[in-house]
Amino acid sequence: MTDIWSPTRVGTIDLKNRLVLAPMTRSRAQYDGTPGPLAAEYYAQRAGLGLLISEGTQPSDDGQGYTMTPGIYNDAHVEGWRKITSAVHAEGSHLFIQLMHVGRTSHPDNTPHHRQALAPSAIAPKDQIFTMTGMQPVPEPREMTAEDIRQTIADFRNAARHAVAAGADGVEIHGANGYLIQQFFAPNANHRADQYGGSIENRARFAIEIAQAIAAEIGPERTGIRLSPGATLGGLDEGADGPALYRYLIAELNRLKLAYVHIMHLGNEQLLSDIRRLWHQALIVNRPGRPLDEVGSDVEIGLADLESYGQHALANPDFAERLKSGAVMNTADRNTFFGGDARGYTDYPSGTAAA
Incomplete structure (x- = not known):
């Protein structure tokens, strides 16, 4: 029986x-x-984890x-990320950089050019977003033109090229979480x-074209994608045909032989089983809130190759190391999740004695 501690391969990378x-x-x-200091x-x-x-x-x-x-997407970013990839590799692990375009989940105050956000359609979510002057309503985005779509695909491709130049082992396309x-x-x-x-095929087209462009630029073995079927973050509703869209999308992405699909799983077990059947490369499953005593369960039953x-x-x-030894775990401090300094970032203690 396979367990969480057995080595595996993602693309052409061997994980511990x-x-x-x-x-x-x-x-x-x-x-x-540029990444922070x-x-x-x-x-x-x-880096004790097989893949970051x-x-x-x-x-x-x-x-x-x-x-x-x-x-x-520029030389300064590359230099900043190179410090990270070098540090991770020195500790014996591997790093994929996640490429995240938020679309309408933005505010002009938060971007370098202060422009209206881009989205499939000019529909604002009924959300607020943090800015340096406090919480503000998310404004209406601009509907992407055909040229905007072409440019955005090119931007993803350029970012993937820069990620590899920075020493990353690959990139993960963020196709989840309402973005x-x-x-x-x-x-x-x-x-x-x-x-x-309109149709399932049309709504999946943008994701497929981004994956094709990145795979052509850096290789499918360096390209992963994260999906969150059924997620309603950002006010999204995928509708009754949402599961059918994901079955179609997974089958089409499988043709590209990407390194992995990373599923944020929200409870549709039949869909997850179908994804497992349709996807022939590495499958990473993330179950938000998974109890510690269930770590490794998806790998053990063959539903996933890896768990995040x-x-x-x-x-x-x-x-x-704590998981393997049964040591007591630290509790995450939600007050330090976003922004700040070392507190809640690099100062969590290591080496708690086993319980």
Whole structure:
């Protein structure tokens, strides 16, 4: 029986175990999008996990939604990320940089160019977003033109090239959590009448074209994608045909032979089983709130090849070691999740004695 501690391969990378750091926004980058001075230490601390997936990283000025998030589209960003990848590799792990374009989940005050956000359609979510002057309503975005779509795909491709130049082992396309790619999936956010709206095939087209472009640029073996079927973050509603869209999308992505699909699983067990059947490469499953005594269960029954963890790994830099030894776990401090300094970032203690 396979367990979480057995080595595995993702793309062409050999991993020492099947534990994955889930991507988590920390909002500690510099104002120009260069990763912050403590980022290399933060990721290297968690290198006991077989694969690390970075915080969401914008592929362009248009892609930024939140304050102090990193980018990966210019030389300064590359130099900043190279410090991180070198630190992670020195500790024996691997890093994929997650490419996150937030679409309508943005505010002009949070972007370098202060422009109106881009989205499939000019429909604002009924949400608020943090800015440096406090919480503000998310404003109405601008519907993307055909040229905007072409440019955004090119931006993803450029970011992937920069990520590899920075030493990353690959990139993860963020197609989840209510951001741009998932906005195309959801009929209540996508009212387009062109080839990117309406039918399942059309609503999935943007995601497929981004994956094709990145795979062509850096290789499918360096390309992963994260999806969250049924997620309603950002006010999205994928409708009754949402599961059918994901079955179609997974089958089409499988043709590209990407390194992995990363599923944020929200409870549709039949859909997850179907994804497992349709997807022939590595499958990472993230179950938000999974109890510690259930870690490894999806791998053991063959439903997943790897499992990803967020808050447990955030609060426990030595999460893998503690899990293996049965040591007491630190509790995550929600007050320090976003922004700030070392507190709640690189200062969680390691080495608690076994319970």
